[in-house]
Amino acid sequence: MIADIGVVLWKEAKEIMRYGGNRGWLSLLILIAVYGIFIPWQMGRAWIEEPLALLFWAWVPLFLVSTVIADSFAGERERHTLETLLATRLSDQAILLGKVGAGVAYGWTLTVVSMAAGVITVNLAFGQGRFLFYPLGAAAAMLGTSLLAAGLMASAGVLVSLRAATVRQAAQSLSLAVMLLLFVPIFGVQALPPEWQARLMTAVSHLNTARAFLLAMVTLALLNLALLTAAKARFRRARLILD
Amino acid sequence: MTDVAIRTENLTRHFGAVRAVDGLSLAVPRGIVFGFLGPNGSGKTTTIRLLLGLLEPTGGRAFVLGYDTQTQANEIRQRSGALLEHSGLYERLSAEDNLELYGRIWHIPKAERQARIRELLTHVGLWERRKESVGQWSRGMKQKLAVARALLHRPSLVFLDEPTAGLDPVAAAALRDDLASLAAREGATIFLTTHNLAEAERLCGQVGVIRQGKLLAVGHPDELRARSGAPRAEIVGRGFSREALALLRARPEVAAAEVHNGRLVVDLRQETNLAPLISLLVGAGAAVEEVRKGRASLEEVFLTLMEEEK
Numbered sequence: 001m002i003a004d005i006g007v008v009l010w011k012e013a014k015e016i017m018r019y020g021g022n023r024g025w026l027s028l029l030i031l032i033a034v035y036g037i038f039i040p041w042q043m044g045r046a047w048i049e050e051p052l053a054l055l056f057w058a059w060v061p062l063f064l065v066s067t068v069i070a071d072s073f074a075g076e077r078e079r080h081t082l083e084t085l086l087a088t089r090l091s092d093q094a095i096l097l098g099k100v101g102a103g104v105a106y107g108w109t110l111t112v113v114s115m116a117a118g119v120i121t122v123n124l125a126f127g128q129g130r131f132l133f134y135p136l137g138a139a140a141a142m143l144g145t146s147l148l149a150a151g152l153m154a155s156a157g158v159l160v161s162l163r164a165a166t167v168r169q170a171a172q173s174l175s176l177a178v179m180l181l182l183f184v185p186i187f188g189v190q191a192l193p194p195e196w197q198a199r200l201m202t203a204v205s206h207l208n209t210a211r212a213f214l215l216a217m218v219t220l221a222l223l224n225l226a227l228l229t230a231a232k233a234r235f236r237r238a239r240l241i242l243d
Numbered sequence: 244m245t246d247v248a249i250r251t252e253n254l255t256r257h258f259g260a261v262r263a264v265d266g267l268s269l270a271v272p273r274g275i276v277f278g279f280l281g282p283n284g285s286g287k288t289t290t291i292r293l294l295l296g297l298l299e300p301t302g303g304r305a306f307v308l309g310y311d312t313q314t315q316a317n318e319i320r321q322r323s324g325a326l327l328e329h330s331g332l333y334e335r336l337s338a339e340d341n342l343e344l345y346g347r348i349w350h351i352p353k354a355e356r357q358a359r360i361r362e363l364l365t366h367v368g369l370w371e372r373r374k375e376s377v378g379q380w381s382r383g384m385k386q387k388l389a390v391a392r393a394l395l396h397r398p399s400l401v402f403l404d405e406p407t408a409g410l411d412p413v414a415a416a417a418l419r420d421d422l423a424s425l426a427a428r429e430g431a432t433i434f435l436t437t438h439n440l441a442e443a444e445r446l447c448g449q450v451g452v453i454r455q456g457k458l459l460a461v462g463h464p465d466e467l468r469a470r471s472g473a474p475r476a477e478i479v480g481r482g483f484s485r486e487a488l489a490l491l492r493a494r495p496e497v498a499a500a501e502v503h504n505g506r507l508v509v510d511l512r513q514e515t516n517l518a519p520l521i522s523l524l525v526g527a528g529a530a531v532e533e534v535r536k537g538r539a540s541l542e543e544v545f546l547t548l549m550e551e552e553k
Binding site: 003004007010011014015018019079080081083084085086087088089090091237238241242 | 292295299320321323325330333334335347348376
């Protein structure tokens with residue numbers, strides 16, 4: 001089973017890298033340059049010292065995974081490769097987990113590489129001889145949250161892609177979901193009455209960061225599990241072929 | 244181990260009101276090339292999907308290599324290779340990577356996998372182009388690669404949906420030879436659908452004719468021709484005048500006599516001695532150069548079956 005998941009991962013990675021000829025590699029380098037060099041260089045020491053960076057690294061994998069995961073099943077269906085894949089000895093779980101795993105590996109690896117590049121950039125530009133690094137607890141929280149965020153988007157993406165008629169339809173649904181995740185909290189808070197906003201800010205400022213991240217990670221893990229279970233229930237070879 | 248590779252019992256699949264496969268009962272012996280013939284939309288592809296366990300039947304049962312398609316589909320897919328309606332190739336990947344992927348799927352050890360990929364790509368004349376993205380290739384090249392992929396893991400049973408579609412005549416003939424030798428050498432069973440009746444006649448140990456989901460006939464091509472086609476004679480020569488044809492048609496053993504492309508085709512009511520007919524023609528002024536006795540081709544049998552069913 002693990003070996004079979006690995007085979008699907010290998011195939012997905014090859015396809016991502018060969019997208020548009022060899023443009024796949026170029027896209028990766030641009031993303032790393034933006035998230036790992038340009039933004040940290042603009043932000044300076046705050047990039048490492050402010051807790052807001054934690055939220056950024058939780059959002060990045062959502063965006064990264066959403067750019068590739070729409071293709072997982074809808075793309076195979078559109079390019080007429082799905083039925084041949086389904087006619088092989090691979091189990092349903094291996095195909096499904098391989099696709100989810102490929103999305104997670106793509107999003108999380110890029111995020112971690114960008115984080116590392118960000119640390120290097122800030123140290124080179126603003127270190128002044130001192131090694132600047134995230135507090136260890138924050139670094140662990142960032143790694144954990146970004147992994148779970150990548151998993152969340154990969155599971156949600158696979159579920160959407162299983163149902164979508166085309167890659168475009170799947171991509172639109174996922175972009176909408178990412179936008180909602182980003183803008184609903186921002187505009188939602190602004191829409192609250194001023195006294196509620198003040199109360200919320202007070203609650204946030206007194207929040208135990210470690211406990212909040214733990215709670216967020218447990219919630220993300222549960223959401224991951226729920227979405228994976230839904231995707232597994234949706235994965236029926238006959239339905240995939242006839243859709 | 245049973246001698247039957249595929250057995251279906253009243254296999255049925257409906258899509259709403261449409262009966263794509265309708266009470267199909269069939270037994271395909273192991274180690275033969277079985278041709279499944281039928282017009283577009285007759286249920287050939289649905290049958291392959293049912294046999295691979297990709298679709299569940301509405302009624303009836305099917306056993307492939309001794310495994311139940313409804314409960315042991317993974318066992319079937321483990322032992323089968325398939326070229327389905329579409330080539331199913333990953334067009335962003337190279338030819339080599341496409342085969343590498345399927346070699347990994349079937350857990351072929353690395354050294355063996357590499358040797359097998361080389362063997363197959365060399366055989367279909369694509370080894371030199373193995374690093375190219377498949378998306379840039381012609382349909383025929385893709386088809387050759389897809390056939391190679393279906394044979395990669397030396398399956399006991401190969402499903403091929405229109406395997407020679409898009410191939411040039413030389414490549415199609417080479418593929419036919421490969422399939423025949425695969426069945427003979429490795430004891431593999433090949434279940435293929437085709438519109439090319441001459442191909443089926445040349446290649447298949449048995450054929451089944453399907454229309455609107457119903458099996459109309461099954462047997463060796465010769466049996467079908469004998470069952471459905473009356474004997475006939477084909478006479479090559481000159482001077483087949485109207486008078487000569489009229490004399491011929493007046494004979495009780497002659498059902499019909501027509502000139503096609505300079506050849507006189509005489510349909511006979513039963514096996515008969517041709518000498519008196521040739522004498523009659525020569526007496527009427529015809530010059531006879533060659534006489535061939537035979538039966539209706541599989542294509543004619545097929546068309547007759549389609550007409551009867553209508």
